[in-house]
Amino acid sequence: MGDHTTPSLAAAVSNSGGLGGLGMWGFSGEEAERRVAGFRQQSGGGLNVNYPLWDHAGDLTDIGGPMRKLVQALYDSKNAGPIPEPKASVGVVNQEHLAMLEKMRPEVVSFHFGLPDAETMDAIRSLGIFVISSATTVAEARQLEAAGIDAIIAQGTEAGGHRGTFTKTDISMQPGLFALLPQVVDAVNVPVIAAGGIADGRTIAAAIMLGASAVQLGTAFLRCGEAQILDAHREALRNASDDSTVVSNVVSGLPARFVKNRLIEELTEPGVEPLPFPAQMAFMAPLEDTGDGAVAPLYSGQSAHLTREMAAADLVSTLAEETNRCFSQY
Amino acid sequence: MGDHTTPSLAAAVSNSGGLGGLGMWGFSGEEAERRVAGFRQQSGGGLNVNYPLWDHAGDLTDIGGPMRKLVQALYDSKNAGPIPEPKASVGVVNQEHLAMLEKMRPEVVSFHFGLPDAETMDAIRSLGIFVISSATTVAEARQLEAAGIDAIIAQGTEAGGHRGTFTKTDISMQPGLFALLPQVVDAVNVPVIAAGGIADGRTIAAAIMLGASAVQLGTAFLRCGEAQILDAHREALRNASDDSTVVSNVVSGLPARFVKNRLIEELTEPGVEPLPFPAQMAFMAPLEDTGDGAVAPLYSGQSAHLTREMAAADLVSTLAEETNRCFSQY
Numbered sequence: 001m002g003d004h005t006t007p008s009l010a011a012a013v014s015n016s017g018g019l020g021g022l023g024m025w026g027f028s029g030e031e032a033e034r035r036v037a038g039f040r041q042q043s044g045g046g047l048n049v050n051y052p053l054w055d056h057a058g059d060l061t062d063i064g065g066p067m068r069k070l071v072q073a074l075y076d077s078k079n080a081g082p083i084p085e086p087k088a089s090v091g092v093v094n095q096e097h098l099a100m101l102e103k104m105r106p107e108v109v110s111f112h113f114g115l116p117d118a119e120t121m122d123a124i125r126s127l128g129i130f131v132i133s134s135a136t137t138v139a140e141a142r143q144l145e146a147a148g149i150d151a152i153i154a155q156g157t158e159a160g161g162h163r164g165t166f167t168k169t170d171i172s173m174q175p176g177l178f179a180l181l182p183q184v185v186d187a188v189n190v191p192v193i194a195a196g197g198i199a200d201g202r203t204i205a206a207a208i209m210l211g212a213s214a215v216q217l218g219t220a221f222l223r224c225g226e227a228q229i230l231d232a233h234r235e236a237l238r239n240a241s242d243d244s245t246v247v248s249n250v251v252s253g254l255p256a257r258f259v260k261n262r263l264i265e266e267l268t269e270p271g272v273e274p275l276p277f278p279a280q281m282a283f284m285a286p287l288e289d290t291g292d293g294a295v296a297p298l299y300s301g302q303s304a305h306l307t308r309e310m311a312a313a314d315l316v317s318t319l320a321e322e323t324n325r326c327f328s329q330y
Numbered sequence: 331m332g333d334h335t336t337p338s339l340a341a342a343v344s345n346s347g348g349l350g351g352l353g354m355w356g357f358s359g360e361e362a363e364r365r366v367a368g369f370r371q372q373s374g375g376g377l378n379v380n381y382p383l384w385d386h387a388g389d390l391t392d393i394g395g396p397m398r399k400l401v402q403a404l405y406d407s408k409n410a411g412p413i414p415e416p417k418a419s420v421g422v423v424n425q426e427h428l429a430m431l432e433k434m435r436p437e438v439v440s441f442h443f444g445l446p447d448a449e450t451m452d453a454i455r456s457l458g459i460f461v462i463s464s465a466t467t468v469a470e471a472r473q474l475e476a477a478g479i480d481a482i483i484a485q486g487t488e489a490g491g492h493r494g495t496f497t498k499t500d501i502s503m504q505p506g507l508f509a510l511l512p513q514v515v516d517a518v519n520v521p522v523i524a525a526g527g528i529a530d531g532r533t534i535a536a537a538i539m540l541g542a543s544a545v546q547l548g549t550a551f552l553r554c555g556e557a558q559i560l561d562a563h564r565e566a567l568r569n570a571s572d573d574s575t576v577v578s579n580v581v582s583g584l585p586a587r588f589v590k591n592r593l594i595e596e597l598t599e600p601g602v603e604p605l606p607f608p609a610q611m612a613f614m615a616p617l618e619d620t621g622d623g624a625v626a627p628l629y630s631g632q633s634a635h636l637t638r639e640m641a642a643a644d645l646v647s648t649l650a651e652e653t654n655r656c657f658s659q660y
Binding site (some may be wrong): 084135137140155156158161167170172173174175176177178179182183184186197198203205206207209210211218241242243244245246260265270291301302303305306321326330 | 467469486487488499500502503504505506507508509510513514516526527528530532533534535536538539540541571572573574575576577588590600631632633635636657658659
C-alpha cells in the first residue's frame with residue numbers, strides 16, 4: 001500500500017516472524033534506497049519491496065477535462081486551491097532502481113499490475129531475489145507462472161487498495177478469495193499467497209485450508225502505529241462495516257478498494273473518466289493534506305472491521321497465536 | 331435454485347447425510363405439496379423448502395418497452411416467436427402454502443429476499459418448523475436475528491443464482507464470503523450457514539474455520555444427474571472458469587449470478603431496466619426451450635470449475651470425506 005508502509009512497520013513485521021514489505025510507488029531509486037536502508041537499520045530479517053508497473057506516458061495537458069471539473073469543485077468546497085497539473089510517467093524498474101536492488105538486495109521483490117519485461121525480470125532474478133506478483137484470476141496466475149515467477153499472490157475481490165489485475169477482466173467478473181484461491185492453487189505449481197479479507201487467525205486458517213502457502217495482509221496493518229496514515233483514515237477503518245467499501249478508479253485511474261466517502265461519490269459520474277494511472281493520483285495530495293476523511297482516499301479491504309489497533313509486532317504474534325488456536329481445535 | 335431442484339435430488343442429499351432442499355419459486359400450493367410428497371416417497375430424512383418473497387404487483391402492460399425490444403430482437407434471432415406477456419404477481423406464503431406446510435411439515439423453511447410478515451412467521455414457527463433466511467451483509471444478518479430467525483445463511487458474492495439481498499445495498503459493496511462470514515458470525519448469536527463458492531472439501535473446511543456451523547451448496551449440485559437443467563447448462567458449468575460469471579438483473583429483474591453469455595450481453599444496455607422481479611423471468615421460458623446455452627439463463631457461482639458430474643449421494647459422501655481429510659492434516 002505505497003507510502004502507507006514505512007521502514008519501521010516493515011521492520012516490526014520482519015522482527016516478529018513475518019515478512020515486512022515496503023511499497024515503492026512513485027519513489028526514486030535514491031528514495032527507495034533510503035527506505036530499504038531504514039529497514040536494514042531496524043531489522044536483520046527479510047524484506048519485500050513492491051513495485052507497481054504502468055505504461056501511460058504521453059501529454060496529459062488536454063485530457064480529463066470533465067474529471068478536472070469534478071476535482072475542482074471538490075477543491076473549491078475545501079479551499080484546497082488550484083488543482084495540481086498531473087505529469088505523465090512510466091512505472092518501470094529502471095537502471096537506478098536496479099542498482100538499488102543490486103546494492104541493497106531485498107530478499108523479495110513483488111510487482112503489482114503484472115510483470116516487467118523479460119530483461120528486467122532476468123536482471124532481478126540474477127541477483128537471487130525471489131520474485132512474486134498478484135493475480136486476480138486463474139488466467140492471470142497462469143500467465144505469471146509461464147513468465148517464471150517464484151510465487152503468486154491470489155488477490156480476492158475483498159482486498160483493499162489496488163486490484164492487481166493486468167488483463168482486461170472486468171471487476172464485476174473477478175472472483176472472491178473463497179473461489180479464487182483454490183482454483184489458483186489447482187492451476188499452478190508455484191506457492192500461492194492469499195490476499196483479500198485476511199485480518200485474524202480464522203481468516204489465516206481458512207486460507208491455509210484453501211491451499212495457501214502464505215498470506216498477505218494489508219488493511220490489517222494500516223491500524224498499527226507504525227503505518228503512515230491520516231488519523232481520519234484510522235478512524236474510518238475503526239468504524240467500517242463489511243459493506244462500507246467500494247472498488248473505484250477515481251482516486252488513481254485504476255480500480256482500487258476504498259471506504260466509500262464523499263471523494264468517491266463526487267468524482268463518480270457516468271461518462272466521466274479519470275486520468276490514466278497514476279496521473280489521477282496527483283489530485284489527491286492536497287485533499288489528503290486537509291486531513292478530512294470525507295475527501296481523502298481511504299484505502300481499505302472488506303475486513304476492516306476485523307482489524308485491530310496495536311503495534312505491528314503484537315499483531316504478528318497475535319495472528320500466529322490465533323491461527324494455531326484455530327488448528328488446535330481439530 | 332427454483333425448479334432446478336427436484337424431489338429426487340433433495341431425497342438423494344437427505345438420504346446421504348445432508349439436508350435436501352426444494353425451491354418453491356412460482357409453484358402453487360398444490361404443486362408444492364406434490365413436490366414435497368415426491369420427496370417423502372424417496373426419503374425419510376429432513377427437508378428444506380425454500381420460498382422467494384416479493385411484492386411487485388401492479389399492471390405491467392405498459393412498462394419495460396425498451397427491454398421488450400431487446401428481448402424481441404433475441405427472440406427473432408432464434409425464431410422463438412412473440413414474447414410472452416408477463417403477469418403481475420406477489421410472492422408470499424399464502425393460506426394455500428401454509429396449509430401445505432401444516433400438512434407436510436418440512437423440517438426447515440428458508441426464505442430468499444428477507445422474511446415474510448410477522449403473522450406468517452409465527453404461523454410457520456408454531457408448526458415447529460426451523461426458519462432460516464439469507465443475509466448478504468452484516469446489517470441484513472442483524473435484521474434477520476432481530477426478527478427471530480433460527481439460523482442465517484451468509485451468502486458471499488461468489489454465490490450462484492439470486493442475491494438474497496433485501497436491503498438496498500449495492501452489489502458492488504457486498505462482501506465476498508471470506509470477509510462476510512466471520513463478520514456475520516461475530517455479529518449474531520444464531521448458527522451461521524456459509525454459502526457462495528463452496529464446492530469441495532477444502533472450501534467446506536475453510537468455511538468451518540471462518541465460523542460456519544454448516545454450509546449450503548447450490549451450483550455444486552446442478553451437475554448431479556438428479557438436477558433438472560439443460561444439457562447446455564451442464565456443459566457451461568463444466569467449461570466455466572473462475573471469471574466466467576457475472577451478477578445481472580436482466581434475467582429476472584433482481585441481481586443473480588450467471589455464466590455470462592449472449593443472453594446477458596444482449597439484454598444489458600445502459601438505461602434499459604428489466605421488468606420488476608419476477609415478471610422479467612416470463613421472457614426466459616421460450617429461450618430455455620431452444621436448448622441453446624447462448625440464450626438460456628445459466629445460473630452459476632464462481633466455483634463452477636470445482637464442481638463435479640456425479641450422483642448427488644456420491645457427491646455428499648465425497649464432500650464429507652474430503653472435508654475430514656482436510657482436518658486430519660492438522
